[in-house]
Amino acid sequence: MRTLRARRRRDAIIRILLLTAALVAFLLPLTWTVLASFGSLPDNSTRPPSWKGPITFDHFREVGIAEPSFWQELATSTAAAACAAALAVLCSFLAAFGLARSRFAGKSLLTEGFLVLASLPAMAYVIPLSDLMRRAHLADTFAGVVLTEAAVMTPLAVYVLHGALRQLSTEWEEAAVLDGAGLFRVLGEVVLPLTAPAVAATAIVLFVLAWNLLLVPLVLTSGEIKTVPVAMMDFFTFERELDWPTAAAALVISLVPVAILGGVFHRVLERFSLDARVGA
Amino acid sequence: MRLTHRDRFVLFAPLAVLLSGWLVLPALLGLFATFSTYSPFSTSIHFAGLSNYLAVIRDPQFGVAIRNIAVFVAFAVPLELVIGFGLAYLLRRPIRGRGLWRLLLLLPWLVSPIANGVMWHFLLVGANSILDFASGWLGQASVASPIGDARLALPTIVAIEVWREAPFVAFLLLPGLLSVPKELWEHATLDGASWIRQVYDVALPSLRPLLLAITMLLVGLSLGTLDVVLILTGGGPGSATVTPAFYSYDQAFGVNNWPAGAASAWLIAAAVFGVGVVYIRLVRRPASR
Numbered sequence: 001m002r003t004l005r006a007r008r009r010r011d012a013i014i015r016i017l018l019l020t021a022a023l024v025a026f027l028l029p030l031t032w033t034v035l036a037s038f039g040s041l042p043d044n045s046t047r048p049p050s051w052k053g054p055i056t057f058d059h060f061r062e063v064g065i066a067e068p069s070f071w072q073e074l075a076t077s078t079a080a081a082a083c084a085a086a087l088a089v090l091c092s093f094l095a096a097f098g099l100a101r102s103r104f105a106g107k108s109l110l111t112e113g114f115l116v117l118a119s120l121p122a123m124a125y126v127i128p129l130s131d132l133m134r135r136a137h138l139a140d141t142f143a144g145v146v147l148t149e150a151a152v153m154t155p156l157a158v159y160v161l162h163g164a165l166r167q168l169s170t171e172w173e174e175a176a177v178l179d180g181a182g183l184f185r186v187l188g189e190v191v192l193p194l195t196a197p198a199v200a201a202t203a204i205v206l207f208v209l210a211w212n213l214l215l216v217p218l219v220l221t222s223g224e225i226k227t228v229p230v231a232m233m234d235f236f237t238f239e240r241e242l243d244w245p246t247a248a249a250a251l252v253i254s255l256v257p258v259a260i261l262g263g264v265f266h267r268v269l270e271r272f273s274l275d276a277r278v279g280a
Numbered sequence: 281m282r283l284t285h286r287d288r289f290v291l292f293a294p295l296a297v298l299l300s301g302w303l304v305l306p307a308l309l310g311l312f313a314t315f316s317t318y319s320p321f322s323t324s325i326h327f328a329g330l331s332n333y334l335a336v337i338r339d340p341q342f343g344v345a346i347r348n349i350a351v352f353v354a355f356a357v358p359l360e361l362v363i364g365f366g367l368a369y370l371l372r373r374p375i376r377g378r379g380l381w382r383l384l385l386l387l388p389w390l391v392s393p394i395a396n397g398v399m400w401h402f403l404l405v406g407a408n409s410i411l412d413f414a415s416g417w418l419g420q421a422s423v424a425s426p427i428g429d430a431r432l433a434l435p436t437i438v439a440i441e442v443w444r445e446a447p448f449v450a451f452l453l454l455p456g457l458l459s460v461p462k463e464l465w466e467h468a469t470l471d472g473a474s475w476i477r478q479v480y481d482v483a484l485p486s487l488r489p490l491l492l493a494i495t496m497l498l499v500g501l502s503l504g505t506l507d508v509v510l511i512l513t514g515g516g517p518g519s520a521t522v523t524p525a526f527y528s529y530d531q532a533f534g535v536n537n538w539p540a541g542a543a544s545a546w547l548i549a550a551a552v553f554g555v556g557v558v559y560i561r562l563v564r565r566p567a568s569r
Contacts, residue, residue, distance in 0.1 A: 094294055098287075121504015270454075
C-alpha cells in the first residue's frame with residue numbers, strides 16, 4: 001500500500017508541474033497582450049531584452065479616440081449576443097424536449113444530424129443568406145443580426161439540450177400531468193428547474209459563440225449595426241499601422257465580458273456536456 | 281409525458297421557423313443559384329448547369345486551397361484532440377482550485393478568432409514581438425516573422441488554431457472523463473496498469489461517442505477556416521495559406537464573382553456533409569472492441 005501511496009504522490013506532483021507548464025504556455029500570449037494594453041512593452045533592441053514603459057490606462061482611453069463608436073459597438077455586441085443566445089436556447093429547449101419525448105423512425109439520425117449541421121462552417125451558407133436578408137429588408141438591422149445568429153447556433157443547442165433532457169426521468173412529469181398540468185406548466189415547473197444548470201451552461205456557451213461570430217454580422221451589416229469583431233476587422237484591415245498597445249487594449253476590453261461571464265458562472269459551465277451518453 | 285399533436289406543434293414550430301427561414305431556405309436557394317448565372321445585381325439569369333462548379337474546380341487557386349485545408353485538418357484536428365485530451369486528463373483528479381484551473385485554461389477559446397488574429401499579428405511581427413524577445417534572450421538577432429515565410433505561414437496558422445481550440449476540446453472532454461465510473465479507474469490502478477494502459481483501456485472506450493462528436497465539430501469547423509487567415513495573412517504569402525473558405529469569401533465579396541463564391545461554398549458544405557455521413561455511421565455502430 002505504501003508504494004501505491006508514494007506513486008499517487010509522485011503522480012500528483014507530476015500533474016501539477018505539467019498543468020503549470022500548460023497554463024504558462026496557453027496564457028503567455030494573453031499575458032503579453034494584457035501587459036501591452038497597460039503600456040508595458042518589451043524593448044527588444046537591448047541585450048538582453050528589457051521592459052519599458054510606465055503602467056498607464058491611457059491606451060484604454062485611446063480605443064475610444066481611435067474608434068469613436070467603440071463603446072456603442074460593445075453595447076451592440078453584448079445586446080445582440082445576449083438576445084441571440086436567449087432566442088436560440090428558447091427555441092432549442094422546446095424542440096429538444098419534443099425530440100426527447102417522441103419516438104419515431106430516424107430519430108437518432110435527426111439528432112446526430114443536428115450535430116453535423118452545427119459543424120457546418122458559416123462560409124457554407126452566408127453568401128445566399130446575405131442576399132436573402134437584403135431582399136427581406138433585414139440586412140443591417142439589429143433584428144436581422146439577432147435572428148441569424150440565433151438560427152446559426154440552434155443546431156448545437158438542440159443537440160446539447162436533447163442530451164440533457166433525454167436523461168431526465170419522466171416520473172415528475174407524469175406526476176404533474178396527473179395533477180392536470182398542461183405542457184407549459186410541466187415545462188416551467190418541472191422540466192426547466194430540473195435541467196436549469198444544463199440550460200444555463202448552454203446559454204453561456206452560446207453567448208460566447210455569438211459574441212465571437214465574425215462572418216455572419218460582417219456580411220449582414222454595412223455600417224448601421226456593428227459588432228466588436230466586425231469593428232476590429234474593419235479597423236485592422238483599413239489601418240494596418242495600428243498602434244499595438246491600443247489594439248491590445250481593444251482586445252482586452254473585448255475579452256472582459258466573456259471572461260467575467262465565465263468567471264461568475266464557472267460552476268454552471270461545468271454542466272455543459274456535448275454528449276447525451278455522459279454526464280449526470 | 282405523452283405529447284399531443286398540439287404540444288408537438290408548439291414545441292417544434294419556433295425552431296422550424298428559425299432554422300428554415302435563416303439557414304435551410306437560404307442554403308437551398310443558394311444551391312439552386314449555383315446552377316445558374318445568378319448574382320444579386322445581375323439583370324438576366326439563365327441556367328448554367330455545372331459550369332460554375334467546373335470553373336471553381338479548374339481554378340488552380342482552388343486546388344491550392346484544397347491542398348492547404350487538407351494539411352490544416354490533418355495536423356490541426358489531431359493536435360487539438362491530443363492536447364485537449366491531455367489537459368482534461370490532467371484535470372481529471374481533484375486538485376486544489378480545479379474550477380480556477382479550468383477557467384484559466386479556457387481563456388484562449390474565449391478570445392474571438394478575429395481578436396486572436398490581431399493579437400498574433402503583433403506577437404509575431406514588429407518591434408514588440410514575442411519572437412524577437414525570445415531570440416534576444418538567446419543572444420540571436422531578430423527573427424523574420426513566420427507569417428511572411430511561404431513555408432512557415434501554414435504551420436503557424438495551424439499552431440494558432442490549436443492554441444485556441446485545444447482548451448475548448450479539454451472543456452468538452454472533462455465532463456466525459458469525470459463521468460467514467462470510478463471502479464473502472466480503481467481496477468486499472470490496482471492492476472498496476474500504466475497511465476497509457478489506463479487511457480487506452482478505460483478512458484478512450486468510455487469516451488468514444490463524445491470523442492466522435494468533438495472530432496465532427498472540429499473537422500467541420502476546420503474545413504471552414506477563415507477568420508484567422510483573413511486577418512493574419514490574407515491568404516498569403518503568395519497563396520500559401522489560402523483556404524477554400526477564404527477563396528469563397530474572396531470570390532463573393534472581394535472580386536464580386538458571386539457564382540464562383542457560392543459554388544465553392546457549396547463544395548465546402550458538401551465536404552462537411554460527407555464527413556457527417558461517416559460520423560453518423562461510426563456513432564451508430566457500437567465500439568468494435
